[in-house]
Amino acid sequence: xxxxxxxxxxxxxxxxxxxxxQGLSIQKLPFCKKGTNEIAPTVNDSVLFYGSxxxxxxxxxxxxQDNENFYNLFSVQQNIDSSWTKEQQYLPNYFSxxxxxxxxxxxxxxEVYYTEVQYKDKKSLPKTSSQNLHGIFRANLDDNGLKRxxxxxxxxxLSYSTGHPTISNxxxxxxxxSNKDGGYGMADIYVSERINGEWGEATNLGSKINTSxxxxxxxxxxxxxxxxxxxxxxxxxxxxxxxxxxTPDGWIKPIALEANINTSAxxxxxxxxxxxxxxxxxSNREGDDDLYEFTRLFPIFGPGSKQKExxxxxxxxxxxxGKGDGPLQYVWHFGDGEKxxxxxxxxxxxxxxxxxxxxxxxDTVENVELYVLNDFFQEVQPKIQVYIxxxxxxxxxxxxxxxxxxxxxxxxxxxxxxxxxxxxSRQKGETIQYLFRxxxxxxIKCGTISQDDPHKKMCTFKEIIVID
Amino acid sequence: MCKxxxxxxxxxxxxxxxxxxxxxxxxxxxxNLITFGSDAETSWGDDNFCQIxxxxxxxxxxxxxxxxxxxxxxxxxxxxxxxxxxTQTSYSIYGGQGSCTNEDAKKINLDGxxxxxxxxxxxTFGNDIEHNLKWYTFGPINPSEGEHIPEENGHVFKVIIExxxxxxxxxxxxxxxxxxxxxxxxxxxxxxxxxxxFRLHDDPKERSHIYPYVHDxxxxxxxxxxxxxxxxGWITLRSVATAGSMMKISTDDEWATSMYKIKNEEYDTSxxxxxxxxxxxxxxxxxxxxxxxxxxxxxxxxYSVPIGGIPKYQGNIGAEEF
Numbered sequence: 001x002x003x004x005x006x007x008x009x010x011x012x013x014x015x016x017x018x019x020x021x022q023g024l025s026i027q028k029l030p031f032c033k034k035g036t037n038e039i040a041p042t043v044n045d046s047v048l049f050y051g052s053x054x055x056x057x058x059x060x061x062x063x064x065q066d067n068e069n070f071y072n073l074f075s076v077q078q079n080i081d082s083s084w085t086k087e088q089q090y091l092p093n094y095f096s097x098x099x100x101x102x103x104x105x106x107x108x109x110x111e112v113y114y115t116e117v118q119y120k121d122k123k124s125l126p127k128t129s130s131q132n133l134h135g136i137f138r139a140n141l142d143d144n145g146l147k148r149x150x151x152x153x154x155x156x157x158l159s160y161s162t163g164h165p166t167i168s169n170x171x172x173x174x175x176x177x178s179n180k181d182g183g184y185g186m187a188d189i190y191v192s193e194r195i196n197g198e199w200g201e202a203t204n205l206g207s208k209i210n211t212s213x214x215x216x217x218x219x220x221x222x223x224x225x226x227x228x229x230x231x232x233x234x235x236x237x238x239x240x241x242x243x244x245x246x247t248p249d250g251w252i253k254p255i256a257l258e259a260n261i262n263t264s265a266x267x268x269x270x271x272x273x274x275x276x277x278x279x280x281x282x283s284n285r286e287g288d289d290d291l292y293e294f295t296r297l298f299p300i301f302g303p304g305s306k307q308k309e310x311x312x313x314x315x316x317x318x319x320x321x322g323k324g325d326g327p328l329q330y331v332w333h334f335g336d337g338e339k340x341x342x343x344x345x346x347x348x349x350x351x352x353x354x355x356x357x358x359x360x361x362x363d364t365v366e367n368v369e370l371y372v373l374n375d376f377f378q379e380v381q382p383k384i385q386v387y388i389x390x391x392x393x394x395x396x397x398x399x400x401x402x403x404x405x406x407x408x409x410x411x412x413x414x415x416x417x418x419x420x421x422x423x424x425s426r427q428k429g430e431t432i433q434y435l436f437r438x439x440x441x442x443x444i445k446c447g448t449i450s451q452d453d454p455h456k457k458m459c460t461f462k463e464i465i466v467i468d
Numbered sequence: 469m470c471k472x473x474x475x476x477x478x479x480x481x482x483x484x485x486x487x488x489x490x491x492x493x494x495x496x497x498x499x500n501l502i503t504f505g506s507d508a509e510t511s512w513g514d515d516n517f518c519q520i521x522x523x524x525x526x527x528x529x530x531x532x533x534x535x536x537x538x539x540x541x542x543x544x545x546x547x548x549x550x551x552x553x554x555t556q557t558s559y560s561i562y563g564g565q566g567s568c569t570n571e572d573a574k575k576i577n578l579d580g581x582x583x584x585x586x587x588x589x590x591x592t593f594g595n596d597i598e599h600n601l602k603w604y605t606f607g608p609i610n611p612s613e614g615e616h617i618p619e620e621n622g623h624v625f626k627v628i629i630e631x632x633x634x635x636x637x638x639x640x641x642x643x644x645x646x647x648x649x650x651x652x653x654x655x656x657x658x659x660x661x662x663x664x665x666f667r668l669h670d671d672p673k674e675r676s677h678i679y680p681y682v683h684d685x686x687x688x689x690x691x692x693x694x695x696x697x698x699x700x701g702w703i704t705l706r707s708v709a710t711a712g713s714m715m716k717i718s719t720d721d722e723w724a725t726s727m728y729k730i731k732n733e734e735y736d737t738s739x740x741x742x743x744x745x746x747x748x749x750x751x752x753x754x755x756x757x758x759x760x761x762x763x764x765x766x767x768x769x770x771y772s773v774p775i776g777g778i779p780k781y782q783g784n785i786g787a788e789e790f
Binding site: 317 | 591613675702704705706707711712713714729742744747781782783784785786787788789790
């Protein structure tokens, strides 16, 4: 199946075009050629690498068992004026003469990992290209090219393929795809942990991610999200791009990327920039496989944090619990004229402020305050978060105001507020108007970006019940 | 770390920052020590009409020093009259071998050789108006005349104050000074006692303190014993690990005891024994006795300035919004 994905040859529409959906710009990269496939984009040091089956030898066309061009790695760079340099085959003398389709770079290292067929000469190739067994290789990159390529232990020369390596930002985990037996379907995603410099045994990521179909081209993002393509997780049709995240409860249910990235055609193999505002992916929406650049016009905030209400309610207690023998008791003066007695007390302030709190040891028999044990100022402030002021429950088809003006962002300097609304629409503004058109429980999300560092974001979501 | 080395380090540290020669110490906030004449009633607040205070001079001090007594006489001001002034109080300073290490000197009862050692100076005062509210100076005394105690890194002197006759209460204060005529503290010197007989403040707002030192991990509990508290007010124990633990107080002419279990955090720290009177202020001129023992019945040293400073409770407050 990997072979099928890697070697796709369909007619294409040559002209590139831009499509803009709400909040999303998609543009085919101009160096993608008619009649050739470009797949598996990755960026390293501002250079875009990808795999392509474009012909690399003038006059002599090397083809595989099915008379198709071999895949090779290419690199290209974007100029200041946004144009692209002429694409070049990447290290043509160092990779397989046959198929080399994907590459990734180990963080802060000269190690590279790539996918290629595991045959040294053409005679060894199976009868058809679909029988080729691909594997993941590691090599060290220096000014003179690649050194000491080694086949990773999860490869098989007999029965299955592995490929599409991607490495977590901390260098600890290698994710890849394989059609080995024992998975959930045809191709599954696996992970291997690096221990003492060696990659350990591969573990299947499980049934939340892997289906009876194909899960391929994983891409591990710096945020911890694992992007990948699947043809069996639902979506817009064919292969679609999804992401998942690992939580203490395991991998979350995969979430499809937005419409227009995913279409009824195949979308697979993506690279997402650190801020998740833009990236590249491959799609055959115009016939053959091409690379597309997407740019999100609205900031992406990830899942966000559930809004916490400002209760101004505090629990006070002595961390050491050092009250000893005798009829002694803590009496707490909360600084707002109220007091309470007990080892642990709860007090709700009426409004924000700085309150002078004292804990006093009292003889409860004589009702005499013996001494002040602790004396401090309690800052009572709204929680640091984007705060969505709105009713918790609204009526359908009524216009409501969603208000972020009561947010307390601390020293975070906001650059606008961005809303993600239940119908998929987005709005910008500190206060917006919105009409809920369907009943049920809906999430609204509001986020902001830092003026000082666009990578820093704050985001909150709130659940609103819509009733008749 | 061996006990001697540890104590040496503590004392060395003390020597660099602490001047602890007034007895009672400033941090104790005790107005006066008191010793009654031997014919007094114990119900007046003194169980055996004797007080023993130890002064330590660190090894590096070689110059002569003085022990000064404020208001040593028993008459006129700052003393407690019972009928006529008829009380004789002796002040005796001992040094030399055994003066401070003799076990009898560390006990509460005047049995055996509690006055062991070399008598360096002694004077008895009666109703001597010329000494009323004045300082009397003993000395000069050579530091080498004290008992050298290696683990104390210094020479230690024992001052015994005894009410040898009469029934009045003699109130006084002590000071170890480098100067004959004024109170000049000796760098690194300190003072301690095993039992304290003193007068409480009359003002209920005043809080007095005693600072027994928990020097040894073998101490698992202490027992406080107090005498003639007239059931007035509170004795509470505070420490780095205890916000407050109430201790039992005695009634008139009676003893009372209570136990306190030592916590791990309290080793090598001082305890803060706080004493205050009831806000009603009904009882005045209350003279009391207090001491502390470990679980073996050995008396604990209390320092007039707490070793390691006044213990501050380390249990900070949790305040969590929810």
